[in-house]
Amino acid sequence: MRTRRLSLIVVIVAALALGSWVNSLLPDATAIADRPYVRHGTIGQRVSMRTGDVTVTRVRTAHIVTTALQKGSTTGVWVVVDLTWTAHHEPSPLYGPYLVATDGRTYGGQQSVSSTCSLVQTEVPMRCQLAVEVAKDALAGAVLRFPAQLAGDETADDVVEIDPRWSAQDAASLASTSSTIALRQAEAAS
């Protein structure tokens, strides 16, 4: 009788330890729940998400970007994205672009030279030019992301992901630019 009770205790403790170990191997449930819904596309392709449609028409690099009021230089490189943004259902700003390098480094957010695509009325396509400052070694294989909302780095919401398909050679060429790009203000697309 005593041996059976001792065996039972050992089995219970072993089962608890095994369950805890198996649980530690499983993916974090919160991380899975927070995963974004990624809508993939390439340059020239119209990609839809919850808040609207994005069409990236051109991606270039520059050493200097200017607006009517500002002039921004960089120790890295400016990535300048030409795009058309059409908001659906309600007036919505376009967040991004965020450039995500192959190693996970992410660039974007408020830049020292401001260019926005923010005042967009419902179903009125707007042409915008947006600039983001990135490190030169982040370009090869990088993708551009446009989240449906700004809520940190983990959002269980739509994200448009545009792959410019930059090879290492493309990246080297893009990084060595010495050009200046004057950023246009957003305008309604005809």
Next chain:
Amino acid sequence: MPAPPEESRPSRLVTAWTVLKDVLDPTTLVVLVTALVLLLVGLFGGWRSATAAASTEVRTVRAGQTVQAGPWRIAARKAHALPSLGTLVPARPGQRLIALSMTVTNTSKLPVHAALLKQTLTPTLKDQLDWSGKVSKVPRVDVYRAVDDTAAATIGPSMPATYVIVWFQSTSQPAPSTLEVDVTGWTYRRSSLDGSRQWLDPTVTAHLSVPVEEAR
């Protein structure tokens, strides 16, 4: 009626054991010890390995030395006391600028706004001024990029560059001969309030001491 004689301590223990020994057989003891172990394991964080305790030592760093504070790797270069930063920050009566130039690198993988850099460096300066030029406990702090003289916004990862942080001090105080700055470190974790990931848990990790050169 006389009071019963007081029992000695060894005798009390013997009495207690006599009472308990009928219920405390070896099996019950094993169950109790196991329950106690499980309770203690739970209280101290479960089966996860304990994270190494962060060092609480606050070290002093000087110009040219590097300090890591949250996402930032900071190497202070020079400090100046000056009336203006050209057209970027024009001179104002009663106002002195204390400017610290430094090389800053965002060592995290995410873009971090320069607002966190402002919160990372806290100088020991008397009579700091706010945006209206009044002495305030919520003083004005500016950060500028040396590469293009623009106000710093988001700082991307792995892009070391020179930044100038500027504090504003009343000229009613003498300019400091040495700039003393507390450097605050941060931890990137999920907020317990709204679940978002942020740089939280400010902790002073270093003390920066840089001689101030006065310019006229």
